[in-house]
Amino acid sequence: MSLSIVIVAVNARMFKFKTSGIINPVKSLIPDGEKMEDKPKINKSKVYIIKTDDRNQGIPQLMKNFSLNDWSGDNIALKANYNSSDDHPAPTHIETLKNIVSQLIINKTGKISLAERSGMGDTRDVLEKKGVFSLSEELGKEFAAELGEKRENKEKHEQTEKKVVEGKNLVKAFEIVVLNELGASNWRKISGSGNHWMKGFYLPELIFESDRIVETCCLKTHRFGGHFTLSLKNFVGWVAKKVPGGIYDYMVELHVSPFQRQMIAEINQHFQTDMIIMDAIKGFVTQGPEKGQEIEPNLLLASYDRVAMDAVGVAILRSHGVKSPVGKGDIFQQAQLKRAAELKIGASSADEIELINLNNVSKEDINEIKSILRT
Incomplete structure (x- = not known):
């Protein structure tokens, strides 16, 4: 049996002080009109590495590095990543999603809302085919007591005893938000000022109303202009294709623009991420995002920092023979990463990424990643 390598990158967080003097992590919301570039420079991003052949073992162990007790x-x-209904590594592996949601519930987080817009298929149909609705019900049964307690604490005016009955009064582990089905009032306009979007773009209000943002993405090249689709690119799935009542197609603009890769980074300047897990047990080194030459790096990655995450992801693609343009030049000159670094979304060079070995990952593996990052 081959072992998977799991990488977790933890970036030092920005902090704020409550009047009590207790230090608490800044949550995900960037105030309206404020950008990531208005925030202090983040510190060096730490990349923790651990080997495993099991998502069910690896992901919970990695998530322990994120101080989830503070997320209660x-x-x-x-x-x-549910852009299409193809097999993994095109979309998120269902076991990855299951483990992430399970750990969030175990750590007593509040409401979990999975928000998706598919670019290569009907979103609701894609989620149905990939088992996402079924997973929410399955975990609802498994964690009925924990989820019932959440409802009891939140809805004291209602009867709080919850029973899981097939087809009736079913507790769901997480809400599934099909972004294509939202009304116009559920979208927030982001100005085109200072970026490459001609008319700006729209993000769902949901993300500004949430306390934390968690992402899971895949390891893939992108033949439609993105060059690679990792953590930064995955958030294109939160941008409205069209706003109800409007005719302008923001995805057409993105995909025909010569500035597509810069525009991808610019989406990300309006919110922070609190946890990112990349499932790179498999990946694509050609074509993408829904098909391509498959590789098996046997890696999982996690980070607070989208730029550090994607820089390491590109290094992994290069270690498995990806060709230009992803395989050529300084990694931090890749347009997505260069623009994201300019906007101070995350690390701006390989020197700001620290790799830390958590178990028996070989020194040679770490040295290879370090070497490629500096190429």
Whole structure:
């Protein structure tokens, strides 16, 4: 049996002080009109590495690095990768989603909302085919007591005893928000000022109302102009294609623009991420995002920092023979990463990423990643 390698990158968080003097992590919301570039420079991003052949073992162990006790009661906006209904590594592996949601519930977070918009298929149909609705019901049964307690604490005016009965009064582990089905009032306009979007773009209000943002993404190249689709690119699935009542197609603009890769980074300047887990047990080194030459790096990655995450992801793609343009030049000159670094979304060079070995990952593996990052 081959072992998977799991990488967790933890970036030092920005902090704020309550009047009690207790230090608490800044939550996900960036105030309206404020950008990531208005925030203090983040510190060096630490990348923790651990080997495993099991998502069910690896993901919970990695999530212990995120101080989830501090997340108690926090509402979570969750972004997975359900752009299409193809097999993994095109979309999020169902076991990855299951483990992330399970750990959030175990750590007593508040409401979990998975928000998705598919670019290569009907979103609701894609989620149905990939088992996402069924998973919410399955975990609802498994964690009925924990989820019932949440409702009791939140809805004291209602009867709080919850029973899971097939087809009736079923507790769901997480809400599934099909973004294509939202009304116009559920979208927030982001100005095009200072970025490459001609008319700006729209993000769902849900993410600004949440306390934390959690993402899980895949390891893939992107043949439609993105060059690679990792954590930054995955958030394109939170941008409205069209706003109800409007005719303008924001995805057409994105995909025909010569500035597509810069525009991808610019989406990300309006919110912070609190946890990102990349499932790179498999990946694509050609074509993408829904098909391509499959590789098996046997890696999982996690980070607070989208730029550090994607830089390491590109290094992994290069270690498995990806060709240009992803395989050529300084990693931090890749347009997505260069623009994201300019906007101070995350690390701006390989020197700001620290790799830390958590178990028996070989020194040679770490040295290879370090070497490629500096190429």
